[in-house]
Amino acid sequence: PVVEKAVEQAVEAMIPVAERLAAPVMDRIPDALSGPLTKQVARLAGPATGRAVRRGFAVRMDGHDVQITPEDLTRAFPKATDRLLICIPASGEDEKVWSKGAERMGGSYADRVATVNGWTPVMLRNDSGEVMDAGVALGALIQQVVDHWPVPVSRVVLLAHGDGGLAVRTGSAIRPMGERPWTSLVTEVVALGTPHL
Numbered sequence: 154p155v156v157e158k159a160v161e162q163a164v165e166a167m168i169p170v171a172e173r174l175a176a177p178v179m180d181r182i183p184d185a186l187s188g189p190l191t192k193q194v195a196r197l198a199g200p201a202t203g204r205a206v207r208r209g210f211a212v213r214m215d216g217h218d219v220q221i222t223p224e225d226l227t228r229a230f231p232k233a234t235d236r237l238l239i240c241i242p243a244s245g246e247d248e249k250v251w252s253k254g255a256e257r258m259g260g261s262y263a264d265r266v267a268t269v270n271g272w273t274p275v276m277l278r279n280d281s282g283e284v285m286d287a288g289v290a291l292g293a294l295i296q297q298v299v300d301h302w303p304v305p306v307s308r309v310v311l312l313a314h315g316d317g318g319l320a321v322r323t324g325s326a327i328r329p330m331g332e333r334p335w336t337s338l339v340t341e342v343v344a345l346g347t348p349h350l
Contacts, residue, residue, distance in 0.1 A: 209290035210241075210320075211278045212298060213248045218278065221297040230273055235307040238263065238272045239295060241279060243315025243346075244287070248276035250314055262312075272310070279317055287316075288323025295324070295335045309338040318347025 211218040214229040227233070240263060242250045252261040259265070263274030275298060281287030299306045313321045321344065325336055 209281050210294045213276045213278050221301055223301045226301055227303045230303060233303040234271055234273045235304050236272045237306055237309045238266055238274045239309060239311050240274060240276050241291065241311060241313040241317035241321060242277065243317050244279050244281055247278040251276065281320060284319045284323055287320035289327065291320045292324035292327050292329060296329050299333065299335045299338065306338055308340050309335060310341045311339060312343045313347060314345050315347060318344030
């Protein structure tokens, strides 16, 4: 207990210094990292700086995060339809997970759904933490997307991978406030490789 207390005090004393040193580069790290490496860096950086390398969820387009404003969404999705396929990867993953085998299949899954069915795929980056926190963050993001989408949204389908499905389950159980809650627009949820327990 005495040693643990001394370590805790030493880490707490280092946090302000670590945050000051890390701040200029923390926001540039997300585009350079993906997948399991991101998880490892976040695990190492989190305790020292008091925050993870990436936080929560973000809409992605062409390898970059998209701000959730009407202007930025219109610019990122010029052919937006009223039907959204929101692709939620497992934690530590981004939109690249949905492109595996794209060459062999004639395009990514999202591209094929958009072409055949006229849906608009919305790819997310997932760097969330605890399942409850992830669910709240996911629900808030989807509500912002629905509220600021270029055209009124009539239908939402959620496609989740791994523990992204747990975030969907948790986020769907929280009823958003407002006139058009995103949960009322969801017609299907598909979870691939989501742990049931």
